[in-house]
Structures are given as C-alpha cells and as structure tokens.
Amino acid sequence: MRSDKRLWQRCRRLVDGLDLPRPFDTAEFIARLAEDRDRPIELVPVSARPHLPCGLLVTTDRADRILYPADTTPLHQQHIQLHEVAHLLCGHHETSGAATSAVAVLLPHLPPALVRRVLGRTVYTEPQEEEAELVASLILSRAALADPEQTRLRSLFGPAR
Numbered sequence: 001m002r003s004d005k006r007l008w009q010r011c012r013r014l015v016d017g018l019d020l021p022r023p024f025d026t027a028e029f030i031a032r033l034a035e036d037r038d039r040p041i042e043l044v045p046v047s048a049r050p051h052l053p054c055g056l057l058v059t060t061d062r063a064d065r066i067l068y069p070a071d072t073t074p075l076h077q078q079h080i081q082l083h084e085v086a087h088l089l090c091g092h093h094e095t096s097g098a099a100t101s102a103v104a105v106l107l108p109h110l111p112p113a114l115v116r117r118v119l120g121r122t123v124y125t126e127p128q129e130e131e132a133e134l135v136a137s138l139i140l141s142r143a144a145l146a147d148p149e150q151t152r153l154r155s156l157f158g159p160a161r
Helices: 002-016 026-037 074-090 100-106 127-146 148-157
Strands: 041-046 056-060 064-069 115-120
Touching: 002 127, 026 041, 026 074, 041 074, 056 074, 064 074, 074 127
Parallel strands: 041 064
Antiparallel strands: 056 064, 056 115
8 A cells, every 4th residue: 555655646746747738738748748858759540459559659769659549539549648658757668678569560660670669558457557547647637627628528529620
C-alpha cells in the first residue's frame, strides 16, 4: 500500500506541473510537449491488429512516434495517445526494451536498426504501464476539471470541424 501512495503522489506532482491547453486538446498538448522537448512527436493512426498492443510508443534517433488505432472511438484514441505520452513524461522510453516485431508489422518501412525503443501496451500489471495509465487518467481528470463540458464533448466526438 505504501508504494501505491508514493506512485500516486509522484504521478500527481508530474501532472500538476504540466501546462495543459484550455480548452484541452490532445493534439495541441502533444505539440507543446514536443516543442518543450525539442523533439518531434508524431501521431500515427494504424489499423488495429489482433495480438498487437492497442498503442505503441516508438522512439527513433530523430523522433518519437505514437501509434494508435484509427478504428476506435475518439475517447479511446485520446486515452491511448495520452498513455503513450505518459511513458515519455515518466522517462520510460529511456529504459525500455525493444519490441520490434510489432513495429515491423505496423511500420514496415521503418528500418529496425533505426528504432531505439518500443513500448507497447499489452500487460497492464507492469509498473511502467500502471504509472502511464495513472498519468494519462490524471491528465484527463485535470483537463475535465478545468473545462468539464468542452473536454467531455471533445473526448466523445472529437474536435469541431
């Protein structure tokens, strides 16, 4: 129980220190984060495939790519994108092992030697996955508290066109 409290406190401090756009927009938040990190973060919609993670963070020498399913709801896409961003915010991309088979299937044009790190969301009991889930949920919670109606509508239906 003690470690759960520390995890919660650490994640809460991290999220409280973030500059979230108002109204909250996931793509704008990610663009700001990329600018702050001085490193591109590309959002890559892909077709969902059985037995592969629903979201992936692919770190290369030049950029970070967040792969997310194009064929799911905007709310689910948003949560997946924020979960993968949480891996970046928590520094998980610096210590993760590679899962290049998923990248080979989803991004066959990307040379395996170019890929430094791949994080896939398949096992929710891993400590890094638990932390990323909590950070993503806290970001959404904070965004909803700042502008509840707008955030709820955007997450359900996507941005107005």
